Amino acid sequence: MALVYLGLGSNMGDREKNLKEAIKALDSHEHILVEKVSSLYETDPVGYTDQDKFLNAAVFCKTLLTPNQLLDYLQKIEEDLKRVRTIRWGPRPIDLDILLYDDLQLNDEPRLIIPHPRMTEREFVLLPLAEIVPEVIHPTTGKSIEKLLKELREGRP
Ligand code: GSY
Numbered sequence: 250m251a252l253v254y255l256g257l258g259s260n261m262g263d264r265e266k267n268l269k270e271a272i273k274a275l276d277s278h279e280h281i282l283v284e285k286v287s288s289l290y291e292t293d294p295v296g297y298t299d300q301d302k303f304l305n306a307a308v309f310c311k312t313l314l315t316p317n318q319l320l321d322y323l324q325k326i327e328e329d330l331k332r333v334r335t336i337r338w339g340p341r342p343i344d345l346d347i348l349l350y351d352d353l354q355l356n357d358e359p360r361l362i363i364p365h366p367r368m369t370e371r372e373f374v375l376l377p378l379a380e381i382v383p384e385v386i387h388p389t390t391g392k393s394i395e396k397l398l399k400e401l402r403e404g405r406p
Pocket of ligand 1: 257258259292293294295296297303305344373
């Protein structure tokens with residue numbers, strides 16, 4: 250079983266319902282076991298800022314799926330929840346990202362990069378993740394999630 254950490258975000262429609270349905274869909278897969286779910290955090294949009302606030306969360310799960318199989322399934326959940334990709338970085342009912350997959354470092358650009366390449370710069374990712382697994386080590390930097398969050402907030406490298 251691989252230990253996997255996912256980031257979830259929604260800023261369209263009933264955001265809480267979207268997140269809960271996505272988590273239910275994850276747990277309904279026979280090869281995914283949802284172990285921990287963070288609180289839901291309301292956050293200002295990062296990147297394309299002329300859009301509504303997000304609700305973000307993080308999930309820790311165990312899976313028998315490979316990274317690519319897991320990504321396929323996350324994309325299926327996104328489609329099922331009717332993601333509309335009209336504006337890049339724009340509003341979406343649900344966005345699901347693989348943040349970490351064991352201590353794997355994978356670059357299968359542009360489809361899949363693990364660890365997620367922007368996770369260390371995004372408080373909306375690190376804050377929910379630090380709530381559920383502060384001690385987990387981010388394999389590229391060798392730092393814990395808690396430490397990365399502290400550094401991001403203090404404006405250090
Ligand atoms: O990368 C995920 C989508 N996204 C988000 C998000 O989930 N939360 C916040 N606060 N800003 C975001 N910008 C993008 S793109």
